[in-house]
Amino acid sequence: MPELPEVETVRRGIEVQVVGRRVRRVHVGRERTVRRTSRQALIDGLTDATITAANRRGKYLLCPLDTGDELMVHLRMSGRLLVADAGTEPPPHTHVRLEFFGEPAQELWFVDPRTFGEMVVFDPGNIAVEMPELAKLGVDPITDGMSRGQLSRLLMDRRRQLKALLLDQHVVAGIGNIYCDESLHRAKIRPDRISDTLTAREVGRLHEAIIDTLTAAIEAGGSTLADTQYVDIEGQGGWFQVHHRVYDRAGQRCITCGKADIVRIVSAGRSTCFCPRCQR
DNA sequence: AAACAAACCTGTGCGC
DNA sequence: TGCGCACAGGTTTGTT
Numbered sequence: 001m002p003e004l005p006e007v008e009t010v011r012r013g014i015e016v017q018v019v020g021r022r023v024r025r026v027h028v029g030r031e032r033t034v035r036r037t038s039r040q041a042l043i044d045g046l047t048d049a050t051i052t053a054a055n056r057r058g059k060y061l062l063c064p065l066d067t068g069d070e071l072m073v074h075l076r077m078s079g080r081l082l083v084a085d086a087g088t089e090p091p092p093h094t095h096v097r098l099e100f101f102g103e104p105a106q107e108l109w110f111v112d113p114r115t116f117g118e119m120v121v122f123d124p125g126n127i128a129v130e131m132p133e134l135a136k137l138g139v140d141p142i143t144d145g146m147s148r149g150q151l152s153r154l155l156m157d158r159r160r161q162l163k164a165l166l167l168d169q170h171v172v173a174g175i176g177n178i179y180c181d182e183s184l185h186r187a188k189i190r191p192d193r194i195s196d197t198l199t200a201r202e203v204g205r206l207h208e209a210i211i212d213t214l215t216a217a218i219e220a221g222g223s224t225l226a227d228t229q230y231v232d233i234e235g236q237g238g239w240f241q242v243h244h245r246v247y248d249r250a251g252q253r254c255i256t257c258g259k260a261d262i263v264r265i266v267s268a269g270r271s272t273c274f275c276p277r278c279q280r
Numbered sequence: 281a282a283a284c285a286a287a288c289c290t291g292t293g294c295g296c
Numbered sequence: 297t298g299c300g301c302a303c304a305g306g307t308t309t310g311t312t
Contacts, residue, residue: 268283
């Protein structure tokens, strides 16, 4: 569910509302959420620890603790982080609750119906062993300020369909299904084009489209779809979905050209929407 | 190296 | 109203 703009929106909320707070107590309902280590490891790692910062790399939320360890949260398909007043009733599928010391009396909830998401406390000094996929993460277009030359290199060094390449977190970190399709549409390039066949002009368009799309989506607080699964830590939805031009619009008229209908194909095993007239 | 399918889970929407 | 199926923002693993 959440991609870079949604995770960034959550990160900003954590930065404002959670950073600086010390954990009094940890409740782990469903062990699957902490499967990388264990229920006890999360409890031991967080109890009495203070969250000192909120960082993001791709779709990974990384919160350093005053213990020297780091809390990693990945929302995967259906995860949500919510800040709530202590004593209020958590929604169904709330698997982890952190109670904080001090005022206001608040908690941080991890809610995740599909249970693909996870939380783990790890030692950043041992990242290659404890968080191997994080060590191999690709360039984050926003955090790392991905340059046009950098993107060009990533494209030219491979011979892959753009859809699959842009979704590959080991190449570019943070782009998911929505922002991949939206970026390719804005760049006017088909998702099944092969990366090393792009002209310099096309690389420039794609670079600009990725940065512009992600930046605009962050400013809009991300995309909240019809199922309202994604919300920020205060439970508020984003509104970038009103700017979607192709995502989930198969069969509908292209907003950009007004002449062709949006087509749906399956690429990289994912539903993929594009305009056959605008995108070449 | 890259494409593809399946796996991990739960919920929702659709056709019948 | 109910049933069965397809599908969903992600990532890993194993197979061609």
